[in-house]
Amino acid sequence: MTHIIFYLDFISPYAYLAFEELPKQLMGISHRVEYRPILFGAVLNHHGHMGPAEIPGKREWTYRQVVWQAKQMGVQLDMPLAHPFNPLSLLRLAVACSDDGAPNRYVCETIFRHVWKGGHAADDVNRFAELSAGLAPKRDMQEAEVKNQLKNNTEQAITQGVFGVPTFAVDDKLFWGLDALPMLRQYMDKNPLFDEADWRSVETIKTGITRKP
Numbered sequence: 001m002t003h004i005i006f007y008l009d010f011i012s013p014y015a016y017l018a019f020e021e022l023p024k025q026l027m028g029i030s031h032r033v034e035y036r037p038i039l040f041g042a043v044l045n046h047h048g049h050m051g052p053a054e055i056p057g058k059r060e061w062t063y064r065q066v067v068w069q070a071k072q073m074g075v076q077l078d079m080p081l082a083h084p085f086n087p088l089s090l091l092r093l094a095v096a097c098s099d100d101g102a103p104n105r106y107v108c109e110t111i112f113r114h115v116w117k118g119g120h121a122a123d124d125v126n127r128f129a130e131l132s133a134g135l136a137p138k139r140d141m142q143e144a145e146v147k148n149q150l151k152n153n154t155e156q157a158i159t160q161g162v163f164g165v166p167t168f169a170v171d172d173k174l175f176w177g178l179d180a181l182p183m184l185r186q187y188m189d190k191n192p193l194f195d196e197a198d199w200r201s202v203e204t205i206k207t208g209i210t211r212k213p
Contacts (some may be wrong), residue, residue: 002031002188005169007157008108009040010094010122011087013066013077015166016112018178020075025181029188035108036101037091038154040165046158053084069178078119085123089141090115091150093128096137101149107135173199 006022008015022033044051052062063079070077090111094103114131115122132141139146157167161174168175168184173194175184187194 002029002170004031004033004184006033006035007038007153007162007165007167007169008035009038009087009165010090010111010115011040011084012165013062013070013079013116014178016077016116017066017069017073017075018166018181019108019112021073021178021181025185026188029185031188033105034102035094035105036153036157037094037103037108037150038157038162038165039088039091039150042154043158043162043164047163049163051084077116080115081119081121083122085121087122089123089128092141092146093132093135093137095150095153096139096141096143096146097135099138101153110135 004026006019008019010016040051053059063083067077067079094107094111095101097103097107111131114127120127160169162169162176164176166176166178168180170184170187173187175181175187
């Protein structure tokens with residue numbers, strides 16, 4: 001059985017679509033998915049990046065693309081009232097619903113759909129109270145242990161080389177993005193295209209020019 005770590009943040013529409021699509025892509029393969037919420041903003045800060053929703057032009061394109069992709073996939077996706085938003089409470093809620101910082105699929109599904117269905121404010125306090133009551137977390141999301149587990153998830157992701165969400169970690173390899181799901185499937189099917197030499201060959205490419213910030 002192949003173990004997959006799915007690094008996610010509920011703020012990402014691509015993570016939501018990947019979450020919905022993953023079971024179809026992995027149909028027929030023996031696998032176990034471990035869902036690991038991370039704070040995408042902290043990952044961006046670590047790498048000195050801006051999120052797609054923080055860049056004019058790219059922001060609008062991102063929203064148009066995910067709405068189109070959702071329709072192509074047959075997945076309901078409604079943009080929340082405001083985006084980006086602060087996902088910290090949602091991430092801590094997900095972690096609080098677990099013992100080890102890895103919530104189950106039902107918890108992740110419920111929170112993803114809270115954000116991406118209905119076109120509501122994802123960070124509305126009244127809606128959040130209803131969401132939390134329905135999930136009935138095992139622990140208080142304000143506990144230091146819960147906060148530390150989310151922090152540890154994020155630091156673990158950064159240590160592994162994660163730079164965005166969704167990212168899927170399998171063996172010692174990372175697959176980033178919704179569009180990487182077919183690539184992930186081929187890797188798990190033992191496609192010879194993933195020969196170790198080919199996989200590592202890109203690491204020898206020299207940097208031709210470096211732009212100043």
